[in-house]
Amino acid sequence: MPESATDAAYRRFLPWRRTFEIGFWVLLIGINCVGNSITTLMEIRRGRSDILSWEPAVWESSSAVMWLVVLLPAIVWFTRRFPLHWDNWRRQLPWYLLASVLVSILHVTGMVALRVLIYRWQGLEYDFGPWGREFLYEYLKDVRSFMIMVFSIEAYRFLLRRWQGEASLLDTPDEGPPVERIELPERFLVRKLGREFLVAANDIEWIQASGNYVNLRMRQHDYPLRSTIAAIETKLDPRRFARVHRSYLVNLDQVASIEPMDTGDARLHLKDGTTLPCSRRYRADLRGRVGAGVGVELGTPSA
Known part of the structure; x- marks a missing residue:
């Protein structure tokens, strides 16, 4: 079977696949980090707060580092280990809910640790606030980010399978005998x-x-x-x-x-x-x- 234009495009994409995947997440999380830092600083300045201008950047960048370096690779592994499909989402849902809690715990503890280190480097103390209330607030944000990442990863894999071609076994015909043995397909x-x-x-x-x-x-x-x-x-x-x-x-x-x-x-x-x-x-x-x-x-x- 001669190589089609689609096959040729897919073959050209393969050497760049990992660069594309890493670049996509770096760009997406980076843009979100910069945007949130700017909007947070603008809100603070409206209230004439004494918060220093670099602090919102530290808050957002510590969160972005945890997502990009620690949590995203773990989520990619998790979705491979427990893939989510239309026919199994009810069975997988408890695992994903548990994973969302673990992701949020890692995210919050990691970013707080980074903030504490940076603040001490600047001769200041970082106050996260009451852990119970603040963790619930962060979890409500984290669970949305987690599900968006899961959806994006699964959608990308689905499109990639369609592009490269996805194989399946031949089904039993509605009428008449199959043309070949279904249990031992040729x-x-x-x-x-x-x-x-x-x-x-x-x-x-x-x-x-x-x-x-x-x-x-x-x-x-x-x-x-x-x-x-x-x-x-x-x-x-x-x-x-x-x-x-x-x-x-x-x-x-x-x-x-x-x-x-x-x-x-x-x-x-x-x-x-x-x-x-x-x-x-x-x-x-x-x-x-x-x-x-x-x-x-x-x-x-x-x-």
């Missing part, structure tokens, strides 16, 4: 920006677990499929695909060589140059399956 349906096409299961080179998804690797392109690695393993031909790691399945036809390690694990070198890990749990079975006349080089242990 093809997968890929949806990409309004287009649909079929890909052969045998064209999958390797599969990697990614949270509640697995990435199907085909021709240097990843297609996410909503499944666990264990579930997709049961749906692939065991004569062609082998589990080599808790997070990886590999197409045996793609294995060029197995490099044993002194630790008991191994490295798999695929025909396209990719290197995958192979844990000791699966190494012996893999050697037996690929070593019998299939042109795979079996190496000697290396450090």
